[in-house]
Amino acid sequence: DQQVKQNSPSLSVQEGRISILNCDYTNSMFDYFLWYKKYPAEGPTFLISISSIKDKNEDGRFTVFLNKSAKHLSLHIVPSQPGDSAVYFCAASARKTSYDKVIFGPGTSLSVIP
Amino acid sequence: NAGVTQTPKFRVLKTGQSMTLLCAQDMNHEYMYWYRQDPGMGLRLIHYSVGEGTTAKGEVPDGYNVSRLKKQNFLLGLESAAPSQTSVYFCASSFLTRAFFGQGTRLTVV
Numbered sequence: 001d002q003q004v005k006q007n008s009p010s011l012s013v014q015e016g017r018i019s020i021l022n023c024d025y026t027n028s029m030f031d032y033f034l035w036y037k038k039y040p041a042e043g044p045t046f047l048i049s050i051s052s053i054k055d056k057n058e059d060g061r062f063t064v065f066l067n068k069s070a071k072h073l074s075l076h077i078v079p080s081q082p083g084d085s086a087v088y089f090c091a092a093s094a095r096k097t098s099y100d101k102v103i104f105g106p107g108t109s110l111s112v113i114p
Numbered sequence: 115n116a117g118v119t120q121t122p123k124f125r126v127l128k129t130g131q132s133m134t135l136l137c138a139q140d141m142n143h144e145y146m147y148w149y150r151q152d153p154g155m156g157l158r159l160i161h162y163s164v165g166e167g168t169t170a171k172g173e174v175p176d177g178y179n180v181s182r183l184k185k186q187n188f189l190l191g192l193e194s195a196a197p198s199q200t201s202v203y204f205c206a207s208s209f210l211t212r213a214f215f216g217q218g219t220r221l222t223v224v
Contacts, residue, residue: 002156009154032211043118043204043215044157089156093211101172102213104149104157 003027004092004105012111019077021108023090026071030092034102035064035075038087047088048075080112116140120205120216127195127223135190135219137205145208146188147172148180150201151218157204163188195223 005024013019023033031052036044050057050064050073057064063076077084090105118139127133139146144165149157159172161180169180177199179191188207192199200223206213 004156006156034211036213041217043206043217044213045215046212049212091157095211101159101162102147102208102211103159103173106154106156 002106003030003103004090006088006090006105006108008108009106010109010111012113013080015082015112015114016079019075019080019084019110019112021075021077021088021090021110023073023075023105024071025073025092027092027094027103028071029094029096030103032093032095033064033066033073034091034093035062036089036091036104038089038107044089077110080110082112082114085110085112118205118207118214118216120203120219122219123217124220125222127192127221129195129197129223131195132191132193133195133221134192135203135205135221137188137190137216138186139188139205139207139214140186141207141209141214142185143207143209143214144185146182147206147208147213148178148188148190149204149206150174151204152201160190160203195221197223199223 034049035047038044066073087107147162148160163182166185203219205216
């Protein structure tokens with residue numbers, strides 16, 4: 001039973017438009033959420049995170065929104081660029097109870113079309 | 115500026131063979147992890163360590179063993195490889211929940 005779900009395996013977006021990647025979680029103990037980006041033949045790299053005490057965190061073109069009541073978070077990329085084409089993993093952690101475990105979702109492959 | 119280094123990058127094993135994957139980090143992180151990535155499954159935690167001399171089981175530990183004799187190294191062992199262990203393996207170390215990953219090891223068991 002996946003605790004972190006990314007129901008869209010893939011997404012295609014035109015360059016310059018907004019990319020929205022979604023993530024749902026089931027464990028109400030999760031209190032810290034992260035997004036990682038992965039290019040082929042490379043390891044994932046950290047992109048952005050959000051604590052459960054916030055509902056939005058922004059870093060340049062990347063914004064993560066958290067809706068705790070719906071157990072849902074989303075990553076917005078505006079404007080999308082061809083270099084953003086990668087697999088994006090949503091991840092969650094229950095820092096109060098299990099600081100060291102991060103659970104990853106299955107990933108969404110984003111293609112930004114020039 | 116090495117970060118997290120995994121060796122080897124590729125390996126083909128026959129069923130029943132054994133091997134060890136090596137992970138080394140130079141960031142002085144306490145926490146280290148081994149994940150496997152399979153299509154549609156995301157990154158699944160195999161084993162992890164919260165410090166030198168400690169190890170713990172993750173989500174999918176069966177068929178694997180680990181050791182953390184030195185803080186900077188985390189070894190993943192397969193005692194008797196099976197085709198189900200064909201996967202891409204990632205090592206990571208972390209500080210304050212933020213993980214830094216190696217480039218991965220692509221393992222094929224035939």
